[in-house]
Amino acid sequence: MSTDDVYGQPPHTGPQPQGTPGYGVQPYAGQPHPGQPPAYGPPPGYGMGQTVFPQPYKDTTAAWLFWVFLGGFGAHDLSLRHTGAGVAKLCLNLLGWLLTLVLIGYVLLFALFVWWVVDACLMSSRLQQVNNRIYAHDRAIGAAH
Numbered sequence: 001m002s003t004d005d006v007y008g009q010p011p012h013t014g015p016q017p018q019g020t021p022g023y024g025v026q027p028y029a030g031q032p033h034p035g036q037p038p039a040y041g042p043p044p045g046y047g048m049g050q051t052v053f054p055q056p057y058k059d060t061t062a063a064w065l066f067w068v069f070l071g072g073f074g075a076h077d078l079s080l081r082h083t084g085a086g087v088a089k090l091c092l093n094l095l096g097w098l099l100t101l102v103l104i105g106y107v108l109l110f111a112l113f114v115w116w117v118v119d120a121c122l123m124s125s126r127l128q129q130v131n132n133r134i135y136a137h138d139r140a141i142g143a144a145h
Contacts, residue, residue: 054143055134060127067123071116076123080130089115 066076074089099105138144
C-alpha cells in the first residue's frame with residue numbers, strides 16, 4: 001500500500017507539470033500565491049497620504065531642570081532620546097535603594113551620583129547633537145526654520 005492510497009487517491013501516472021519535480025508549478029517571486037491579493041504599492045505607513053510634521057527643538061531649560069530634579073531617575077536622558085541610558089539610570093536608582101538594606105546599595109547610588117555629575121559636563125553637547133538631528137530632519141522634509 002502506498003501513501004497515495006492512504007489518502008484515497010490513485011497514484012499519479014501522467015507527466016509531471018513544469019517546475020520543481022514533485023512540487024508542481026511554483027509561482028515566481030512577483031506572482032501572488034493563489035487566494036492572496038496582489039501586492040501593489042508601498043508597504044503600510046509609506047507613500048502618498050502620509051503627513052510628516054516638523055519636530056520641535058529640545059528646550060535647554062527643560063533639559064537642565066530634568067537633570068537637576070529628576071536626573072537620578074534618568075528623566076533628562078529620556079527627554080533627549082537616550083532611552084537606554086534613561087532606563088539604566090532608573091533601574092540603577094531603584095536597585096540601589098532596594099539594596100541599601102545590605103549596604104551594597106550605597107555603592108550603586110554613589111555610581112549613579114558620579115554618572116549624574118558626568119551628565120552635567122556633557123549636557124550642552126548632547127543638547128546640541130539632538131537639536132542638530134532635529135534640524136536635519138526638518139530640513140529633509142522642507143520645514144527647517
